[in-house]
Amino acid sequence: MIDRDQVLHVARLARLRLAEEEVETMVGELSGILEHVDRIGQLDLDGVEPTSHVVALENVWREDEPTPSLPREAALANAPDPQDGAFRAPSPQAE
């Protein structure tokens, strides 16, 4: 159902680095699950409306009243590497 190259491609899309043994396990397990799930791929469901949400809701409006936001210090309190009131992350470019 799903091969090694596809697993590595999907892992890259998901920003997951898999160890070598995880790749092997993932190929087997995902294939087994997809085989089961594939039953729905075979169904003729032309004309059936997809359900993305079960509660029929229209737009929910509220008055545009300003309320206090999360203070900056609180938002940064859990940051692994805060600096100058901002979140610091490594450069996207390799050194």
Next chain:
Amino acid sequence: MADPLELTVAEAAAEIAATELSAAEYFAAWRRAAAGDELNAYLWTAPEPNGEHEHLEGSLGGVPIAVKDIFVTRGVPTTAGSRILEGYLPPYTATAVRRLREAGGRVLGKTNMDEFAMGSSNENSAYGPVLNPWDRGRVPGGSSGGSAAAVAGGLAPAALGTDTGGSIRQPASLCGIVGLKPTYGAISRYGMIAFASSLDQCGPLTRDVTDAALVLAALQGRDACDSTSVGIEAGVVAPSREDLSGLRFGVPQLAEEGVEAGVREVFEATLKRIEGLGGEIAEIELPNSELGISAYYVLAPAEASSNLARYDGVRYGVRRGGDGDLLEMYESTRAEGFGAEVKRRIMLGTYALSSGYYEAYYGQAQKVRTRIAEDFDNAFAAVDFVVTPTSPSVAFELGAKTADPLAMYLNDFFTVPMSLAGIPAISIPAGLAVPDGGGAELPVGFQIAAPAFAEQKLLEAAFALETAIGFNREHAASIPWKGANRG
């Protein structure tokens, strides 16, 4: 005076209101009980009260309640059972917890769970599995396994859980307590760490149906912070119905394979009891329900893969590989922060949403979801409720299904369709049964589902049936939370 830890939430709140029971002593007694946790049910327990959140007014006045570790709570460690959130101290509090406190309830502790609520056995927690208080060699179910074990094991009078595909009902069933998944939208999801946003719903795990009603009544309602929350317009009150006359219970013809003999026996006996109370049993068809697991294991992982993209080591939680470039940091953080099941679901969801596969998987699954919801609509035109066993088996042994993800997923066979349809469903303990492999008797849950927002009607029927079954009275000698069996 009776052992205060044997009081239900309703009884304790009434005694505290009448000043027959000291709220401070009652809370201290529960703190001692929770501190003696040998089931790994808690990830955090409340310190000595400091005066904060301590008013006694309200329907839950003075009653301590355990909260699944998926609800962010300001200043209280919240991990969702994941290594990636180790040490996280949320800067705000979930609406469900805020409402609990506004009703006079107190947070007794945060309960262990499958990582990000993904699992049916609680073996996917990064902080170790929870043990079933009926048999410590067995699982409590999941993902709200810590909440179920805490209530069943006499470590909390009641608990909050979340249910995405059965995560309240299945552990309640495996632990011999009541678990209610309300209609999608009944309770705010604000501050509930997201797994699959179109399915996640908060609900109570309690010793009886009355307590489930009491907790639901305190929590339900529209919340400006969750635009999908609508509340239960008619409200919720304590149920009082004594019979089931005039009510029709639909039994779907579903594949019987995989249902344990003992579970089937208890289920059949419960149908007889319904008839004894004047209810009518009718066969119904839910032709698409058997596709529920397939649709669910596309939709839930797809939503999860999107929701869990936020754990990237930038704003909160654990960071690894910070000396490399950004991609290296993302990949290291997620590789080390997530457990095997979470990675599996992220992979599954990312694959299902990826270019070329979207229509075949996600699109089809959304259409199956429509069909499943239509099946229930059709059923409810003829019957008042749909009933099934909650779980195909009683509690299974630790490690029995960890090597086979698909076998684990099939635990949710009876609970997933209601989640996909967004309708309310409750599991009540209906009896005890010997597992297929032999051994001591274990609890069997009976699931009752009702149309959207018909919670009051559901609770009334469950209450009448619970009273007739008399589980907590009949099995007092073996119920773990009963005083003589505790500890």
